[in-house]
Amino acid sequence: MIAAPFHAGERALQAQTGAREQMALVGPRVIRDRMPDQHRQFFAQLPFLVVGSLDAQLQPWASVLSAPPGFAHSPDATHLRVDALPADGDPLAAQLVHGAPLGLLGIEPHTRRRNRMNGTVESLDGTGFMVQVQQSFGNCPRYIQAREPEFVSARHDTAPVQRLDALDLDAQRLIGSADTLFIATAYPEDVAAGDDADATSHGVDVSHRGGRPGFVRVDEDGVLTVPDFNGNRFFNTLGNLLAHPRAGLLFIDHDNGELLHVAATAEIVHEGPELAAFEGAERLLRLRVQHALRRPAALPLRWGDAQLSPHLAGTGQWAAGRR
Template identity: 40%
Template sequence: MSGYHWGSLAIQERVGVREHAVHVGQSITPHIKDVAAAFLGLQPHLVVGAADPGGLLWASLLTGAPGFVRATGPDRIAVKGGIPEGDPLAEALATAGTRVGTISLDPRTRRRMRLGGTLEVTPGGFALSAERVFANCPKYLQKRQPVQLVAEGAGVVRRGDALTPDQERAVRAADTFFVATSAGADGADASHRGGMPGFVEVLSSTELAWPDYAGNAMFLTLGNLLADPRAGLLFPDWESGALLQLSGRADPEFGAGGDRRVRFRIESVVESVHPGRLVWSAPEYSPANPAL
């Protein structure tokens, strides 16, 4: 890793974890290790984060039979299958040179890895030249088991610029979401946030907030938001296969006693049902989840 950008550095200094961040930052490399390649090949889904042609950031979900994402070299992955029709990143993921952040999360094992790179269009899909690859700890990951694959009923259900009452209820019930941010010269990033249902607060139909729980001390997501407030959120309904995607702007907030939270202002909403969606069991909550 060449180094953290100024946003991450500023938060590391403010929180007092700079020395630890230097140590854990050594795990970020442009290389896909054998264990990471094996992990990717077993996964049925991949979360991707990028900007659409208008500059809005989104997080989207790709699914497929295990093997649809695979490492094809020490610094390259290939993804087979296109993004669902109507997805806000459909054009970006069909455009060479798009900077993409990904996170692969396995609810069965509470393992996850992140990879960011530059897109190359390939027959039947795309490839990414890896620039940043690293694993994350299992904190705040809920454990789930796959139940069934549902192959019908795909498509966008609703678009808007604010949450409906049903969408507000879905956000309040969520124990997991994904966030796409911009890492400046390092491209896009995709990360995970988890907690007990209710950890995401609905302040209004156009504004959310969530706590920033203690993590690996890198402060990549919060640092990105400090430098560039654009963000894309993805709330998957694990038990139905429905997806709620939000794009907007987010601001880190620092309270007394070291508490941190993020306030998110919604600009665009897409609700959809993913084709070939995998339905998961009810969760076994992470023992690391703070009580509400």
Template identity: 35%
Template sequence: MSFHSGEIAVQTQAGVREEAQRLCNVISSTIKSSAQEFLHTQQLAIASTVDSKARVWASLLTGKSGFVEVLNTQTIQINATPIQTDPLHQNLQTNNDIGLLVIDLANRRRLRLNGKAEVNQENIKVEIQQVFFNCPKYIQTRHIEKTGIDSLKQPETFIRDALSETNQLWITQADTFFIASYHPESGADASHRGGLPGFVQVVNSNKLVFPDYSGNNMFQTFGNLIVNPHAGLLFIDFAQGHTLQLTGKAKVIWDVERLNEFAGAQRIVEFDIEQVLEIRNACSMRWCFGEYSSVNP
């Protein structure tokens, strides 16, 4: 596999071009046995898709263990249906590119995949183009609560052009979010971001700022963003099952003085919000907090 021009540009500016090139061989075009074994037990995935207005969204998908089913070494089937007001299904009708992050919070493991999706009412079938494991950095451990939520309330959806005060408080207390990005030729990507609470700053009701810490040096997300600034963010209320999806545009900042605003930041991102989608009672699963990542700055 090779990197696209945006990824190469960011790798070069970060001074890690040679190291990134050596990592290129971890990206596979088939689902190897280790990835198949991992997927067989997972219950949480994040999907990256693009709507008809070219906006990028990050969506939550959950299910019983193995709901991301491996049909063969190049095809998976996601046996989960998102909430009707989530844009995922509608997006795939007009653009079948999909990025997936399947993440095990309890064991700090994550697998990234992308490809082309075929969607129906019951499942999403994906022909895989790229598969690779990511490092465990910045993942806070959380454990799925074994007790089922029998009396799940009906989902409530709120669509806004800006963050409410409750949304802003939610974000400033978050230690985890997910980011979706898109390259017109290389496809969609979903990735994880973590840090101590407060690592995402709310500038105002339409702007966030957050740091980028030292990672795997491949820069799939940032490579996409400098080519196409459209991005989606997803915050999950792990204890209550609510979701907060933001779509907007991201700008990568390399200015040294600005980096001093965040301990350990290699770069920072300014995110301008275009639309907010809050879904309360979006998910029947609940997670209890374990511990923070030891490498959080």
């Protein structure tokens, strides 16, 4: 058990929503410093793994690694071995060094299961890396769209990475039609100075967000607005953003394997007419895009049509005309 798993940003949002006392009891019971056997087995059956990292400028990035099931496996309860490495141009490639903090998300969309594991790189070699567990916990299945991945090739295209200083039309279309995104955030050591939380709360998180297609609004000024629905009240992602308002987003084109990595600054909107008008949203996340990386055909997985989460029945859509 971890006695104090939540840092100052997480605790502040828990207090604001009246959940602080409950989370103080729940957190130490469900956030562990080791992986239970169920989580260890789950990671080993996945064909992809979402990874959050932090660059030298303290910008978080979200990436994805993919290989046949078994490429991620746990030799013991405090370690996860990943037999895959990021390709050139993946933001993770520059950050993957000994001691680097990582956030890992194992997600199986077609069964709507997901588990989180945060840790540090303990070792690295020519075929993969080992992560030392700091925090391990499950996530609720709400808002996951059911779609099953399928490998199209053991080797995939290596088209040049395209840097975008602003979102072009293709990027806007991908984001504006998405029903899923992944978001990396961080609570860096420099930001954590003086916090009395357990040191395992420092580092990087990566999480999933889902909604009806078009739930991410793309405005002309390069700002993305995302509704935040009811969750587990841990506030890992939003707590990080309260303390360190920078995020890394990952959008996947499920038809062709294109990846879009977005670096953004973040603001949490707690009230106002836009929030009130979006059914089911408890707050909004405003993300101002700084730049993006497009990686065509970078992921050797394809998905069929998605079955939207039944929990989206009580959520709204953006009003037309605000693009």
